[in-house]
Amino acid sequence: MTNQKLNFKNIIKKLKAHYGEPAPPKTTDPFELIILEGIAYLVDDARREKAFDLLRDTVGLRPIDILNATSEQLDQATKLGGISPQQRSTRLKECALIALNEFGGDLRTALKPPFAKAIKALKQFPGFGEPGAEKILLFTKTHPVLALDSNGLRVLLRLGFGSEKKNYSASYKSAREAIADQLGDNCDELIEAHQLLRQHGKTICKTSKPRCDQCSVSTVCNFYLGQ
DSSP: OOOOOOOOOHHHHHHEEEHHHHHSSSSHHHHHHHHHTOSSSSSOOOHHHHHHHHHHHOOSSSSSHHHHHHHHHHHHHHGOOOSOOHHHHHHHHHHHHHHHHHTTOOOOGSSSSOOHHHHHHTTTTTOOOOHHHHHHHHHHSSSSSOOOOHHHHHHHHHHHHSSSSSSSSHHHHHHHHHHHGGOOOHHHHHHHHHHHHHHHHHSSSSSSSOOOOOTTTGOOOOHHHHH
């Protein structure tokens, strides 16, 4: 049952007081965001960004740059991003080809309203479902939507926004529907919320052994109060 005391803006305010101003997105370019997502797997943010920076410095980040790069050049960057580097290099080439063939190398025009059409465009890229597509729409400030990664979703569900369902998509939808009437249309505020919820989920509200004694929002958390 949803905790009636929940106020989303107050929760974000408390998280910000605890963590400070969140870091801005690494990039706001839609294709670069796709590359940033695809260049690494199961590594921390610092390592992902290091791989991204190396690719930018050695190859470039435009679709044509990726297509013109050799496999060895791409592998040099994807090896920094964890396991299966060759597979991820191939995927980067696929993304570049889609960007050029489907969108003329300019993804920003494809992200304009209507929302459903923009989501459909982004889901053409390998590995992108609705949550990943929404994150790009938010970070590019083309649609004011609260995109959630798994960490942010876990925080909201534990607080009492929505409930855990049988699969990730259903849980995601449940949380989003529960919080919808508390969200505004300011992209900067929504990006801040995304970053803070993600940070909280990674550092304190972890999957196992959450550090509830250090949580700044435990007094309104269904998970903590129900223990």
